[in-house]
Amino acid sequence: MSKRTSDSKVKAPLSALAARRLRQQQLAAQAEPPNPNPNGDSPVITPGLEAVPVIPSKGTPNAGSSTPLKSRSPSAIPPKETSDTVSQPPDANIDIPRQLSNFVQTEENYIYNAQTPETTVKLRRGESLVIQGEYRISVIGGSISICGAILEASASLDIVAPSSQALPVIECAPKSKKRKVDKIASKDGEYDAIFSLQSTQSGLNDIGRICPRFDRVWKPPLTSTVVKSKASESFTPILTATQPTPILTIPPSWQPAITTLASTKQCPKSIFIVGGKSVGKSTFGRYLLNTLITNSQLPTIAYLDLDPGQPSFTPPCILSLHKITSPIVAPSFAAFRSTEVVRQHHVGYISPREDPKYYLRCAADLMREYRRLVEQGEKLTLIVNTCGWIKGMGRELLQELVAVCEPTDVVGLGEVDGVFAEILPDEKGVKRHLLEAVGTGAVVGNTGGNQQFTPADLRMLQTIAYFHSQRKVGGDATFSFDFEKHLTAVPPLVAAYKGPTRVIGGITILDTGITPDLVFTALNATIVAIKLVRKDDREHPVLRYLEDVYGENGVVTPYIPANRFDGTSGMLPAEGTVTAGLAIVRGVDEANGELQLLTPVHEDEFNKWLEDGYRILLCRGRDEIPVYLVWDWRDGRAGQKGRRGTGSFGGAEKMPYLDFVVGGEVAGKGAKEWKVRRNIMRRGQQRR
CATH class of the missing domain: 3.40.50.300 (P-loop containing nucleotide triphosphate hydrolases)
Structure with missing residues (x-):
């Protein structure tokens, strides 16, 4: 079985409309020659050459004895130009390295201490530093600004900076009447701010294990120059980048x-x-x-x-x-x-x-x-x-x-x-x-290029991260993320919805008029909200309805029909209702009256809600469930045609909701284009 990397050809399932668009794009690409340089940038470096080093401006201090920079671009030796050499036209497929940081690394202003371990950075006014990754920044002297926050001496802050959003910029804090700014003496000169950087590990850098779409958000651009640092650190200061790399700046107003x-x-x-x-x-x-x-x-x-x-x-x-x-x-x-x-x-x-x-x-x-x-x-x-x-x-x-x-x-x-x-x-x-x-x-993101991800991509990222979040074991109530296991391999919480051990006190489905016997068909493999209502709130309309219809016997499914409450589409009234979190209904055992739930909410919290006198309700909305939460793309059995000589999709029968793209073709029900009827028109509007 071949290995898959973050850039593998594993594709998520496509709808029929998306498949048709994909085929149209492929045909258009074959028909039109590619534009060698869509941005119209003038040539400065050729792909395959070392990135051009940053030339300090007049306001940038002298680099002194600089430490060599690491280049993320492939290295090669440029050919010598002769009289027979044809010079590159201005619109060649060459991009300009854009400056993200004007910080110039030296042995004095960027010091790594392996014993701590931490990195000490010294900034002069006018210098800026862009860092990608996860890290804790602690101010030793002076003050710095980052994303609107002003951090004074002895202050520290945890930073999370992936390339899915514009990267924050670290600068010396601006002068003000309230803030006294003193120069910090050093053997190589005076500085305006000194701070330390420490690696932090929340687990978010492993999100590519679950969704390869976001595997590179923690890695610097392939064509960039970065500050030389330890490879094991969780962050990378970036100086220049040829690929579009947005940085966070704000309009002057x-x-x-x-x-x-x-x-x-x-x-x-x-x-x-x-x-x-x-x-x-x-x-x-x-x-x-x-x-x-x-x-x-x-x-x-x-x-x-x-x-x-x-x-x-x-x-x-x-x-x-x-x-x-x-x-x-x-x-x-x-x-x-x-x-x-x-x-x-x-x-x-x-x-x-x-x-x-x-x-x-x-x-x-x-x-x-x-x-x-x-x-x-x-x-x-x-x-x-x-x-x-x-x-x-x-x-x-x-x-x-x-x-x-x-x-x-x-x-x-x-x-x-x-x-x-x-x-x-x-x-x-x-x-x-x-x-x-x-x-x-x-x-x-004024360093060129549009954002890499759409709002729909970012919603998917939020949902995936939420369901893989977990509480750390320790004195404080901090949280981390665990992407080692796919959700399909995580044991679910089992919650009874009927009988003497009932946990779920009611179920409702947004804007759907269905009969009670179809409730669990509509709930299975969906995201539901976990809502709480106090049992002693006798005037709450949900409790009144459940008591009037079902009583306290707990024998049948406590289903609340859509549009039951005035002014909503089957949602529970906002007044007196608390949303405690989200869960995925992994499966339904109707014979035993139990639901299997995947949720970052710990079982102890469910038990505490019951002890505190709350009734737990589940409400299914129209939340989009990312396909990567129900499909482990690392499983080689999924979506591979002809595995073991079967000539079929090995393992695909275990995922009845999904179709796969194999060899550029969509297999399954989504492979064919949907046929739609013409809009209803008056006879005079129809073409003859």
């Missing part, structure tokens, strides 16, 4: 607005962020969050995430309220449990357009929880992140959310003048901050 919003003159604030898709709402919110925590007198920030499609701290399809006490420099899939989740609601969709009324009810319930915290004496500035739906009904939803959240400041990114005019009441005196989007000036 953002910093003054962030400074104004971080002021404590009016506290606590309620800051509402508005904008279309891909304009930088989450990036702005993260910068503002880190600035508020580290550069003001507000030790705790409340973060209300109302974007179910791309949430910042939870899996998709969830709205949530968080309390945050430390800066966060990590992508959304790596930020699970890095905050205190005050309350969350599973809405079942990645967009509010499917059930806007239920979406608003969940948002209102989260705001009531925030106000309860404020009434108890907590001074919490609130950041509200919204989704990118700003047209049509989306604009009406924003107007409702403004009424619910009552913001003191509204930040608009991109072309939102018309949105402001409709959603903001003039008499309330709400401060307006109109800023440019990340794509209209200095952009996030």
Whole structure:
């Protein structure tokens, strides 16, 4: 059996539409000659040559006795040009090495201590350093800034920086009236900041074991120059890269607005962020969050995430309220449990357009929880992140959310003048901050190229990481990730839904009118939300319905039909209901009345909920389950045609939900194109 690497030809199952598009793209590629240089970059180096070293600018200090840099590009000796040599045209397939860091490594400013082990880095003002990977940064002297966070001497922070998102930049913190900046003397000169780097291992760098799509997000670009360091370290400082490698920068108009919003003159604030898709709402919110925590007198920030499609701290399809006490420099899939989740609601969709009324009810319930915290004496500035739906009904939803959240400041990114005019009441005196989007000036990832992953890819990444997260054994409640075993090899939790040992007290399915005998057919191999309702909450509509219909005998399946409750699509009412996590229904044993659940929630937590008087309910929404969670691509039996001379797909019969791509062809039910009927038209509109 041949080995598979991260770049193997293993393909995920395709739908019929995707298969048709794939064939069309293949035919188009054969018909058209490839563009040797789509970006139109002028030639500087040829692929196969050593990367051109960075030439320091006038503001860059002298490198001194520099340490050799490691090059990730293949090395070769360029041919000498003669009179017969044909020079490369300007549009040849050659790319320019783009500078990510202007830090110049020497033996004095980058020191590795094998005994600690840690690396000491010294920066002068104007220098920057981009590091990919996982690491802990600790400030020894001076102060540094990273992703809006200002870290002073003795402060430390864990960083998670894969290439799935723009890489953060480490710089000396800007001067201010509050911050005294002193030069740090050293035998090779004076420095403005000294910090140490230590490797950290959360397990996230093994995510490629489960999903090869994300195998390279922890590795530097193949054509790049990096700072020389130990190969065993979990991070790599990158100096230049030929491949598009986005780094995190912000438009010029953002910093003054962030400074104004971080002021404590009016506290606590309620800051509402508005904008279309891909304009930088989450990036702005993260910068503002880190600035508020580290550069003001507000030790705790409340973060209300109302974007179910791309949430910042939870899996998709969830709205949530968080309390945050430390800066966060990590992508959304790596930020699970890095905050205190005050309350969350599973809405079942990645967009509010499917059930806007239920979406608003969940948002209102989260705001009531925030106000309860404020009434108890907590001074919490609130950041509200919204989704990118700003047209049509989306604009009406924003107007409702403004009424619910009552913001003191509204930040608009991109072309939102018309949105402001409709959603903001003039008499309330709400401060307006109109800023440019990340794509209209200095952009996030301005080193060239589009983002490598789509929003759907990032949702898949969030879901995979969530189901492989686990609590560490130790004094503090920290979490790690385990990708050593595939979920299909993990023993599931067995939860009874009927009988004297019943754990699951109710089941509902979003927006589906089915009979009770088909409930488990609809539940099998899907993601469900784990919801809690207190048993002593006698007025809760779910408990009243279950008691009226099923009583306490626990003999039959406690099924709650869709659309049972007013204003929802089969979802449980937000008021009085708590979302505790997500689970995958691995299997159903109807004979014994048991469900097999795969979930990062520990069985002790289930038992504690029951002891504390909660009723556990399962709610199936429209969460997308990544194919890599139900298919172990490392299993050589899956998707290989003709293995052992059988002439069939070995092992594929064990995965009845999946089809495979073999030799460029789709096998199974998805191999053929679907035939659709013509739209219904009046007789006069039909072609004769």
